[in-house]
Amino acid sequence: MFLFKRKGEAESDEDLLRQYLRSGDAEYFGILYNRYIPLVYGLCLKYLRAPEDAEDAVMQLFEELSDKVKHYEISNFKTWLYSVAKNHCLQLLRRDAREFPADWNTLVAESGEFLDLLEEEGDEEQLKALHHCLDRLPEEQRVSVCEFFLSEKSYAEIAEQTGYLLKSVKSYIQNGKRNLKLCIEKTTKEWGYCPI
Amino acid sequence: MGLLSYIRGDRKGKAAHELERKAMQDPFLSEALDGYDDADVQDTDKRLLRLQERVSRRTRKRRVPIYGAVAAVLLLSLSVSIYLFTRYELPDEELAVLAESRTVDTLSIMMPAGNMEQIGKQESPVVADAEPVRSKKSQKKEMVAAERELQTVSDMADGLEESIVTVDEKRDIYSSRRKIASLSSIRKDTALVQASATARNQSMALAVAPKLPEPVPVMGYEKYYDYLYKSVVVPVDSVGVPVKGTVILKFKIDEKGRPGDFVVVESLSPGLAQEVMRVLKAGPDWNPAGEVSSFVVKF
Numbered sequence: 103m104f105l106f107k108r109k110g111e112a113e114s115d116e117d118l119l120r121q122y123l124r125s126g127d128a129e130y131f132g133i134l135y136n137r138y139i140p141l142v143y144g145l146c147l148k149y150l151r152a153p154e155d156a157e158d159a160v161m162q163l164f165e166e167l168s169d170k171v172k173h174y175e176i177s178n179f180k181t182w183l184y185s186v187a188k189n190h191c192l193q194l195l196r197r198d199a200r201e202f203p204a205d206w207n208t209l210v211a212e213s214g215e216f217l218d219l220l221e222e223e224g225d226e227e228q229l230k231a232l233h234h235c236l237d238r239l240p241e242e243q244r245v246s247v248c249e250f251f252l253s254e255k256s257y258a259e260i261a262e263q264t265g266y267l268l269k270s271v272k273s274y275i276q277n278g279k280r281n282l283k284l285c286i287e288k289t290t291k292e293w294g295y296c297p298i
Numbered sequence: 299m300g301l302l303s304y305i306r307g308d309r310k311g312k313a314a315h316e317l318e319r320k321a322m323q324d325p326f327l328s329e330a331l332d333g334y335d336d337a338d339v340q341d342t343d344k345r346l347l348r349l350q351e352r353v354s355r356r357t358r359k360r361r362v363p364i365y366g367a368v369a370a371v372l373l374l375s376l377s378v379s380i381y382l383f384t385r386y387e388l389p390d391e392e393l394a395v396l397a398e399s400r401t402v403d404t405l406s407i408m409m410p411a412g413n414m415e416q417i418g419k420q421e422s423p424v425v426a427d428a429e430p431v432r433s434k435k436s437q438k439k440e441m442v443a444a445e446r447e448l449q450t451v452s453d454m455a456d457g458l459e460e461s462i463v464t465v466d467e468k469r470d471i472y473s474s475r476r477k478i479a480s481l482s483s484i485r486k487d488t489a490l491v492q493a494s495a496t497a498r499n500q501s502m503a504l505a506v507a508p509k510l511p512e513p514v515p516v517m518g519y520e521k522y523y524d525y526l527y528k529s530v531v532v533p534v535d536s537v538g539v540p541v542k543g544t545v546i547l548k549f550k551i552d553e554k555g556r557p558g559d560f561v562v563v564e565s566l567s568p569g570l571a572q573e574v575m576r577v578l579k580a581g582p583d584w585n586p587a588g589e590v591s592s593f594v595v596k597f
Contacts, residue, residue, distance in 0.1 A: 132357025136350045140301055143346060144330030147337055156333070157345050164353055184326040203332070256318055258309035268335060 115179040123172060131168050134179065142187050148203055149191035163190055227293065228286070235285035243278030246271050304331070305346075307339045356520075512591060513551040513584040522582065523595075529577045532597060533569040541567045545574050545595045555583030563592065570597065 113121075115134060122130035139160060146156035167186065176182045195202055236244055245264060249255045261268045300317050308314060321328040334342065515522035532540040543566035550559040557578045565571035574595055584590070 127359070128357040129359055132353050136353050139349050139353070140305060140346055141326055141330045143342075143349065144305070144333035145326065147333030148329050149333075153337065153341055153345055157349060160349050161352065164356075180326060188329070250315070250318075254312065254315050256310050256314035258314065259311075262310075272332075 119171065119176065119179055128168060131171070135164055135167070138180070138183055142183065145184070145187050146191055149188075149195060155194075159187075159191060159194065163187055166190075227290065231286045231289045231293065232282070234289060235282050238285060239278055239281055242266060242270070243274045243281065246274035247278040247282065250275050301327070301330075305334050305339075305342060511586070511588070513555075513586055513588045516555065516583045516585050525581060526574070526577055526595065529581070530573050530595075530597075533567065533573060540597075541570050542597050543567055543570060544597070545571050547571070547574065547578070547593045547595075548589070548591060549578070549593065550589050551584040551587050553587050555585050555587070557581075557584060557590075 111133070115137070118130050118134040122128070122134070142163060143156055143160050146159040147153065150156050150159060163186070167183070170186070174182070192202070236248070239247070242264075246260055246266070249260045249263065250257075255263070257268055257271050260266070260271045264271070266274065300313055304314055304317050317327075318331070321331050517525075534540050545565040545567075546563040548561040548563050549557050551557055560575050560578075562568075562571045562575075578593075
């Protein structure tokens with residue numbers, strides 16, 4: 103008997119999608135969707151809280167999307183999936199008049215520059231600004247930021263080390279980053295006129 | 299894969315940190331990780347596996363799991379045709395008449411339920427499409443052969459007190475949980491179990507085709523059984539163990555698609571039957587109106 107590998111395992115998202123649209127063979131879409139199930143499930147868990155509900159949502163989305171993909175021009179499947187899944191969850195929450203999870207994670211893609219800075223790769227002036235601003239951060243934020251970016255620890259490790267809650271660690275890092283960014287921008291501007 | 303081990307609880311160390319770094323630039327990943335923060339690892343693992351299984355099952359091509367069945371069917375009808383044609387030579391007019399009275403691309407074959415059980419549990423690897431029967435003449439031969447076969451089986455059926463179990467499943471026959479076995483008496487002139495092996499999709503749809511089509515769930519049997527198994531609260535016995543057994547019901551569907559007029563054909567546990575009826579009554583619609591002669595649920 104031939105050993106048939108499952109088709110499509112090594113193919114890109116866009117390839118699988120194209121083949122699905124072209125042939126109508128649901129197997130392609132199944133493979134594609136399966137790749138993203140961990141992400142979709144996690145996302146739904148965040149919003150819906152209950153594993154049961156999240157599981158249902160993942161299957162509902164599967165049914166809806168296997169048809170929806172045929173009607174949209176999708177250049178990046180992952181990003182499209184993200185927005186559709188998130189909207190689905192938000193709608194469910196609205197319908198049931200439930201709370202939205204605290205979205206302190208409104209992500210603006212970090213500019214590479216800023217991240218490099220946090221790893222102490224920048225010109226002298228920038229590094230001076232960084233240290234100056236780090237000192238001005240509230241303690242929890244400073245500790246969390248430094249442990250994460252400089253010592254390269256994970257959230258769980260930092261939580262264990264500091265005794266902060268996991269969610270708080272994430273929050274301190276987010277806020278710390280934002281404060282640093284603002285401070286550094288302000289400082290380098292000021293120093294433009296009056297270098298220390 | 300980084301994400302999976304993180305989900306499974308591997309949240310410390312370089313790899314974990316790298317994933318979290320990545321998440322800062324990937325909102326999808328970031329929100330997903332948030333979701334897993336409070337999740338129970340084992341439960342999550344189970345659910346993820348189950349989800350992927352469900353998706354695979356729904357999208358896998360029909361021909362894959364039932365390759366064995368299709369091959370068996372074709373082989374059987376082929377050998378029967380060969381046998382018969384070494385013995386009989388039909389005049390062409392008879393062939394023509396027979397050909398006209400049937401749709402060209404279906405074979406009528408009776409399959410005892412025992413075989414279905416086999417098929418249901420078979421794990422067949424994916425293989426290439428079997429060659430479709432192309433020549434009209436050989437198709438006619440097969441139909442004639444199948445007709446004769448049906449005749450002999452029907453004869454046998456008449457000889458039995460009750461009836462031969464026929465299979466009334468239209469889809470997903472490899473899933474033994476969803477198999478519906480229906481008891482119905484077979485008459486020579488009516489019910490035919492049709493196995494249609496069409497060249498295109500090689501799918502086998504087995505259906506009892508009585509004179510009046512029986513109602514089916516609007517959402518389809520698969521989803522309906524999903525709903526059923528999720529909603530039924532299995533009663534427990536005196537020791538606290540969930541009851542097992544088969545429940546067979548007969549009921550009518552009214553003009554609005556609602557089930558009613560239940561008759562318990564068989565059930566070891568009356569409590570279980572009650573529960574199933576409750577769920578059916580509260581459940582999704584059926585279509586068209588009529589009588590469901592046998593609805594089987596296994597626990």
